[in-house]
Amino acid sequence: xxxxxxxQKVRNFHQAKWDEPIIFELHQEGERGVIPPxxxxxxxxxxxxxxxxxxxxxQRKADPKLPEISQNRVLRHxxxxxxxxxxxxxxxxxxxxxxTMKYSPKINEVYAAxxxxxxxxxxxxxxxxxxxxxxxxxxxxxxxxxxxxxxFSFQPGSGTQSLFAMASIVRAYHEANGExxxxxxxxxxxxxxxxxxxxxxxxxxxxxxxxxxxxxxxxIDKLKAAVSERTAGFVVANPEDTxxxxxxxKEFTKIVHDAGGICYYDQANANGLLGITRAKEAGFDMCFxxxxxxxxxxxACGGPAAGALGVTDQLKPFLPGPIVEKDGDTYTLNxxxxxxxxxxxxxxxxxxxxxxxxAWIRALGAKGLxxxxxxxVLNNNYLYHEILKIKGAGAPYIKGKxxxxxxxxxxxxxxxxxxxxxxISRRMADFGHQYWTSHHPFVVPQPFTLEPTESYxxxxxxxxxxxxxxxxxxAYTDPEKVKSAPYNSSIHAxxxxxxxxxxxxxxxxxxxxxxxxxxxx
Amino acid sequence: xxxxxxxxxxxYIPNTVPEVRDAMLKQIGAESVEELFSxxxxxxxxxxxxxIPEALAEFDLSxxxxxxxxxxxxxxxxxxxxxxxxxxHFVPAVCDEVNSRAEFLTAYAGDEYEDHGRFQVxxxxxxxxxxxxxxxxxxxxxxxxxxAAATSIRMASRITGRKEALVPKTISPDRLxxxxxxxxxxxxxTFVDYDxxxxxMDLADLQRKLSADVAAVYFENPSYLGFxxxxxxxxxxxxxxxxxxxxxxxxxxxxxxxxxxxxxGADIVCGELQxxxxxxxxxxxxxxxxxxxxxxKFVEEFPSRLFGVAPTSVEGEYGFGDVLYERTSMAQRExxxxxxxxxxxxxxxxxxxYLALMGPNGMKELGTTIMQKSQYAVQQLDKIEGITAxxxxxxxxxxxxxxxxxxxxxxxxxxxxxxxxxxxxxxxLSEEFPELGQAALYCVTEVHSKADIDQxxxxxxxx
Numbered sequence: 001x002x003x004x005x006x007x008q009k010v011r012n013f014h015q016a017k018w019d020e021p022i023i024f025e026l027h028q029e030g031e032r033g034v035i036p037p038x039x040x041x042x043x044x045x046x047x048x049x050x051x052x053x054x055x056x057x058x059q060r061k062a063d064p065k066l067p068e069i070s071q072n073r074v075l076r077h078x079x080x081x082x083x084x085x086x087x088x089x090x091x092x093x094x095x096x097x098x099x100t101m102k103y104s105p106k107i108n109e110v111y112a113a114x115x116x117x118x119x120x121x122x123x124x125x126x127x128x129x130x131x132x133x134x135x136x137x138x139x140x141x142x143x144x145x146x147x148x149x150x151x152f153s154f155q156p157g158s159g160t161q162s163l164f165a166m167a168s169i170v171r172a173y174h175e176a177n178g179e180x181x182x183x184x185x186x187x188x189x190x191x192x193x194x195x196x197x198x199x200x201x202x203x204x205x206x207x208x209x210x211x212x213x214x215x216x217x218x219x220i221d222k223l224k225a226a227v228s229e230r231t232a233g234f235v236v237a238n239p240e241d242t243x244x245x246x247x248x249x250k251e252f253t254k255i256v257h258d259a260g261g262i263c264y265y266d267q268a269n270a271n272g273l274l275g276i277t278r279a280k281e282a283g284f285d286m287c288f289x290x291x292x293x294x295x296x297x298x299x300a301c302g303g304p305a306a307g308a309l310g311v312t313d314q315l316k317p318f319l320p321g322p323i324v325e326k327d328g329d330t331y332t333l334n335x336x337x338x339x340x341x342x343x344x345x346x347x348x349x350x351x352x353x354x355x356x357x358x359a360w361i362r363a364l365g366a367k368g369l370x371x372x373x374x375x376x377v378l379n380n381n382y383l384y385h386e387i388l389k390i391k392g393a394g395a396p397y398i399k400g401k402x403x404x405x406x407x408x409x410x411x412x413x414x415x416x417x418x419x420x421x422x423x424i425s426r427r428m429a430d431f432g433h434q435y436w437t438s439h440h441p442f443v444v445p446q447p448f449t450l451e452p453t454e455s456y457x458x459x460x461x462x463x464x465x466x467x468x469x470x471x472x473x474x475a476y477t478d479p480e481k482v483k484s485a486p487y488n489s490s491i492h493a494x495x496x497x498x499x500x501x502x503x504x505x506x507x508x509x510x511x512x513x514x515x516x517x518x519x520x521x
Numbered sequence: 522x523x524x525x526x527x528x529x530x531x532x533y534i535p536n537t538v539p540e541v542r543d544a545m546l547k548q549i550g551a552e553s554v555e556e557l558f559s560x561x562x563x564x565x566x567x568x569x570x571x572x573i574p575e576a577l578a579e580f581d582l583s584x585x586x587x588x589x590x591x592x593x594x595x596x597x598x599x600x601x602x603x604x605x606x607x608x609x610h611f612v613p614a615v616c617d618e619v620n621s622r623a624e625f626l627t628a629y630a631g632d633e634y635e636d637h638g639r640f641q642v643x644x645x646x647x648x649x650x651x652x653x654x655x656x657x658x659x660x661x662x663x664x665x666x667x668x669a670a671a672t673s674i675r676m677a678s679r680i681t682g683r684k685e686a687l688v689p690k691t692i693s694p695d696r697l698x699x700x701x702x703x704x705x706x707x708x709x710x711t712f713v714d715y716d717x718x719x720x721x722m723d724l725a726d727l728q729r730k731l732s733a734d735v736a737a738v739y740f741e742n743p744s745y746l747g748f749x750x751x752x753x754x755x756x757x758x759x760x761x762x763x764x765x766x767x768x769x770x771x772x773x774x775x776x777x778x779x780x781x782x783x784x785x786g787a788d789i790v791c792g793e794l795q796x797x798x799x800x801x802x803x804x805x806x807x808x809x810x811x812x813x814x815x816x817x818k819f820v821e822e823f824p825s826r827l828f829g830v831a832p833t834s835v836e837g838e839y840g841f842g843d844v845l846y847e848r849t850s851m852a853q854r855e856x857x858x859x860x861x862x863x864x865x866x867x868x869x870x871x872x873x874x875y876l877a878l879m880g881p882n883g884m885k886e887l888g889t890t891i892m893q894k895s896q897y898a899v900q901q902l903d904k905i906e907g908i909t910a911x912x913x914x915x916x917x918x919x920x921x922x923x924x925x926x927x928x929x930x931x932x933x934x935x936x937x938x939x940x941x942x943x944x945x946x947x948x949x950l951s952e953e954f955p956e957l958g959q960a961a962l963y964c965v966t967e968v969h970s971k972a973d974i975d976q977x978x979x980x981x982x983x984x
Contacts, residue, residue, distance in 0.1 A: 015637075022830075022839065023645045023877050033878030034613045036886055037967040039893040046900060050892030051778050053916050055751050060780050063881035064652045071615060074877045078619045078870075084638030087627035099629055103533050107579050113621065116590035121603040122804030123948050124594075125940065131592030132803060145571040157664040160862030168702055180706075198850030198860035202675075204706045207855040245560040276558055277565045292863065299629035300620075301639050302661070302866035304805060320702075342698035346606060346665045347804025359586060365576035368531055374554045375536050378545055381557055385549040401557050429634035436630075440852050457535035458545055490637035492833040494840035499831035503817050506844045508827045510648035512657040512815050 009466045013432035014488040016083035023077060024510050027067035033074045065511070084490040086434060088299070092460040094383070095434035097405045097449030098193070098241055100269045100293035105363065108296070108356040117355060122347035126332050132351055133331030136324045139308070139358045146369070147267070147287050148280025149310030153319045154291075155349040159268040162288035162307030163235070164199040166264045168341040169286065169311070169318040170233040171203050173262060176318075176339050183232035183260070189218045191240035191407075194439055196266055205232060211443070216244045216397025223252060227259035237266040238282070241438065241449060243380065243402035253283030262286070262315075268307075270294045271453060272377045272404030275370030279310070286311045291350075295357035306353035320344050375454035376404045379461060383452050386465045390472045392416060396444055405451035407444050414446045419475040419482045421446045426493060427474070427485035431467040531576075596801070600973045601945035604920050604964025605745065606666065606693050606793070607801050610774065611968055613878050616798035620871045629863075633841055640841035643866060644828045646873030650810055653773055653876065653884070654790045655781040657815035660825035662808045662869045666793035667696040669809030670739060670770050671703035673789045675859060676811075676822040677737035677766035678708050685709045686737045687730055687765075689722055693745040694953045708736070720748040720913040720922075724755060731763045737789075741770040742782065746954075746962060747920030748913045749779075757786030773797055773872075774891060774966075775918050777884030789813050798875030799868050808868035821848055824859035887967055891919050894974070895965040901978045902963075908981065912960055919966060923947060925959040928984070932961045935984060942980045 039050070051059065069077075093101035111117065120129060140152040156162040167186065174180040186200040187208045197207045208226045213219045218236065227234075234256040239245045246252070253263040265279045265287035271294045279287035291297045292305040299305070311319060320343045322335035348354075364372065384406050387393050392413025395406050410421050421437045425448075428435035438447035452461055475482050486492065499505040507513035530537040536545065542554070551557060558566070577585060596609055603609075619625065625639065633640050647659040663669050674686045686704070688697070690712040701710055714726040722740060731738070738760040742750045750756070757767045769782035771792040782790045794808040795801070813819035820827070829844035843849075850857035879887065899921055902910035907928035911921035925932055936946040947961035954960070965974065 015635075019838075020641070022641070022648070023873075024648065031880075032882065033880060034615070034883060036611050036879065036883055037890060038886060039890050039897070040971045043893050043897045043971050047893050047896040050889050050896055053892075053896070054749070054779065055916075057754065057785070058749065058751060058780050060776070060778050060885075061784075064655070064776065064781075064884060066649060066652050066876055066879070066881050066884065068880040068882070069877055071878065074874065075615050075618065077877075078615075078642065078874055079622070081638035081642050082619070082622040082624035084636075084641070085624045085628045086631055086635040087624040088629070089623040089627040093627075096629055096631065101629060104627055105533060107583055109621065109626075110583070111586045111590060113617075114590055115595050115597045116593045118800035118802050118806075119595040119597045119609075120593060120803035121596055121601055121609065121801055121945070122607050123603050123605060124596075124601075124803075124945060125936070128594040128940070128945075129803070131589045134589060134592065142571075142573050145573055157865070158863040160860050161664060164703075164860065171706065193862075194850050194854040194857070195860045195862050197855035198857055201855035202703070202859050209854075247560055247562050250562075250565065275571055276567060277561050278567050281565050281567070290863075298626045299863070300867035301625050301628050301636075301643075301870060302630060303664075303863045304808070304865045304867060305863040342702040343667075343695060344699060344702065346667055346695055346699065346807050350805040351803040352805045355586075355590075359582060361573060362577050362585065363533070363579070363582050364531065366571040366573040368534075368576050369571065369573065371531060371534055371537055374557075375534050375542075377557045378542065378554060379536060381549050381551070382545045401551075401560060403558075403560070425632060426634050429632070434631045434635050440854075454534045454536070458541050460535075486634045489634040491634070491838045491840050492835040494633065494831050494842055495834050496831065497842070500829050500842045500844050500846070503815075503820070506820075506829045508644075508647055508658045508815070508820075508829050508844055509651040510645070510830075511651055513830050515657075 010470045011431050011463065013430065015490050017490045018080035018084060020077060020080045022510055024067050026069045026073055026077060029068055031068045031070045033069055033071045091432050091434060092456055092464050093434055094450050094452040094456060094464055095428065096436045097451040098269060100271050100451060100453055102296055102453040103455040104296050104298040105360060108359040111359060112352045112356050117352050130331055133324050135355055135358045137326050137331055139354055142361050143308050143310055146274060147310045148278040149287060150313045151316045152308050152310045153323055154306060154308055154354050155320045155343065155345050156307030156309055157345045157350055158303060158305040159290045159307055160195040160199060161344055162309050163195050163266065164202065165309055165320060165341065165344045166286050166288065167200045167203040169315055170262045172318045172339050172341050173315065174232055183230055185230045186232055187226050187234045189236050189240060190443055191242055192237045192266060193268065196235045216242050217246050220248055220251065223255055227255055227261065229260065231256060231259045231261040233262040233264060235264045235266060239403045242397060242407045243405040244398055245403050249282045268293055272373050274373040275366065276373050285315055291353045291357040296360040297353040297356040304350045304353065306350040372454045379452040379454065379456060380404050380406065383450060383461050387468065390469050391476060392472050405449060407438055407447055407449045409444050410446040410448065413472060413475055417475040417479045419479050421448050423482045423485065424471055427471050427482045428467060429486045430488040433464060433467055596945065599943045599945055600976060602947050602963045602965065602977065603945050605948045605962050606696065607804055607807060608796055608964055608966055609801060609968050610796050610966050612798050612800055613875065615878055616871050616874050619874045620867050625867065625870060640828055641839065642870045642873060644830060644841055646869040647828065649873050649876040651812065653776045654812045655783045656790060656812040658820055659810060659812045660823055660827055661866060662794060662810045663825060663864050664809060665807035666770060666791065666809045667699035669791035669811050670696065671700040672824060672859060673768045673791045673811055674700065674704055674708060674737055674739060676789065677768060679822050680818055681736040681766060683734050683736035685711060685734045686739060687711050687713050687735055688739045689713055689715060691715050691720055691744050691746050719915045720744060720746055721750055721752060722756060724752060727756065727759055731759060731765065733763060735763055735765045737766045737768050739768040743772055743775060743918035746913065746922050747917040749916045749918055753785040775888055778888030778892065794868055794872040797872035799871050806868065808865035821845060822858055823848065824861050826861060890967040894967065894969055895919055895921065898965045898974045901974060905978065905981050912957065920962055920964045922950065922957065923961050923963050925961065932959050938984050939980055944977055944980055
């Protein structure tokens, strides 16, 4: 037999395309997907039908118009749609920059699915959840090492909720000092996550946004001009989405402290910093980590996630409760925090993710955690080095090394060819890749943000680079090919955006779709 | 036992192979890994080794996790009557199969062209919950019922331009803490009193507290304390007389048999998805939805993502995308509506699977079974001397307050005794609602058998 030649530089990919109907179209009257438990005969004899005791006005008159579908068909529908979803387990997942898409180890899933986790009720007596409380407490101890903070709460269900909790603590702190009315401004930066500004605004703060200087650093002179007796807090990521580390961070936190503000550190993504540098030494009063980013818990299509919120001793009384404490060999829940903001998420946050993050840290140890940071940064600088060789690609701001990610720009490619970063995004789907532009507003023109983490090999990175190179070449030789993408995805391009903007067309549910398209069908 | 190989290559980190690492460093013109961190000032470099235990290889890790988790007693090991916002329900196997698929489990925020399946299942989830609540707009869910209620109140405040919301005094104290923190400092929450005999809202007090400053009247059906609020129409009418918005929080497991709040005038309906095929997870299974009518004034106030359907360039294909993306904080930072980010999409997918499996008949049977079994439990417990079940005179769904004041024992003492007999008694209300004295919130769902309930009764009789 002649050898099979496999010398293509880019992957000959095609995503699953099942052309699956909307689930309501699978309805067949009388079919059943599952039968829930029923009451025993004795119970029915004792209490009757159970429902006619409801006042007539509250008894449901018309059944919900849910579809009736056999179990096998429901399963097949969802499995087919799962195949049309490019999870991180399936691709060289470096395209969703800022999201820290890394390998989520399977062993952690085994234990997250244990009934010793899934079947725990959050109001069980502390004595019956000692294993879970031990995990929470130990993860707290590890997080203290990683950050230098004095105490952690794992109640926030995401990075955004962590930021909201921190903004709440800032307010509660100034209230306790009688300065809440006076201190009504929070300072952030444009290259930080939008939720920093948004959550502070929910807490009633006016937002001051710092823009970068010509090298990409948040402008220290602008910070000096912004702080005053009205400053409540300063929130920032470092590095920001650009991957540029702000070496003056300690000066920044000092300027804010001197003005009487609280400094809180967005470490949603701390993947390049584990064992390298910490929040405490940089002068922060609080920080948070996303367990679904740096600490490997799966992103789950967008949650449930988890935030680890760390504070200095001074701010511990403000944490949401309860917190886990150790007394001898016993773990207890303490809800007696003097200035507690109350709660941000019900019960204890997302404990199955606390367990997963704990397991991930135990699989790595202190040395392994540092290897994560070193490798993530090495991978990023390798990718950066190679992407700058691609025609039309660039990375604004300071030259030299970046940490765990880079915000790149196709501005030159766009000027030369008219192909946009959104066009490239759709075309990358044809090669089995995720690709993300950036948060809005696009301060960097035609942006894209890549973050390779520690999970990918040199070969993996080379594949991603080859795909980008291939598409950039296409843009210069056959721009229409890129603009009309995708070709190998589960669907083709949605060209008309009006169904997402026009109240007469938008349909957030199938029933709304049926109503609004009735005339045309 | 530690993994002696960790120093060379770790199974999770391919580029810890020394030769590869060296080649990459060479390629980028760096002498060492340390050089990559040269932007960080020396005074900020952490020079110690973190006090974190040495790495465990997979087998050792699994033994460790198993040993640790075995210290927990789960509700599968006992008979549990705990509810109050997180409940033990039947979870169909297909729900777990779908939400543990690596395709969904490890996906995140990709666009429609990489993640078409994710967009479709979330659109379908919105559509399925819409049928249950009989409304045309449902969001990609938020963290939990409490957050959904808090956001509903903020939406109502923006729509009306008013800064006060009325909430029932019987609300879950934990839920209230979340709503309070989320609404402060600009929205004031005011309690509406309840009728001591029935637990229901005191309509005279509601009338007193309604004014032109009130953005919303929020109430729950069933309530935290299990009773069904029957004056729904009257509450809504009073709210409307003052041009306030009616928000109703629901437990969706009741909606196969109970009228959805939209039928008695609710403008915004919110609630908890956890009963719909999601394990409790020590509270990590919670997920909150919000539903409204399809009117611009509501849609444009959602902070959440709302996935809509649209044609693609090829006839016959369903495409999906974000409806009114410009509303969101992702588009507008602090000028967007509240904030949006990672919330609980996997539980939305799971709730969708559950509703597709259950269909209208399954949901009706579920509601019926819960009503029957909880009524049976009330009937039997009420026969025990010194115990009154239920404390509130009226109709309950799933939960009810058991009054232990006549037993001379505290709920704490009762629950300790029950635990010795392999039973988790109801939530102790003596601190949450001191006016009830020694009372506990018991939860009975479709998973409880007659034998489970009889065992509880027997155990309480023997105390």
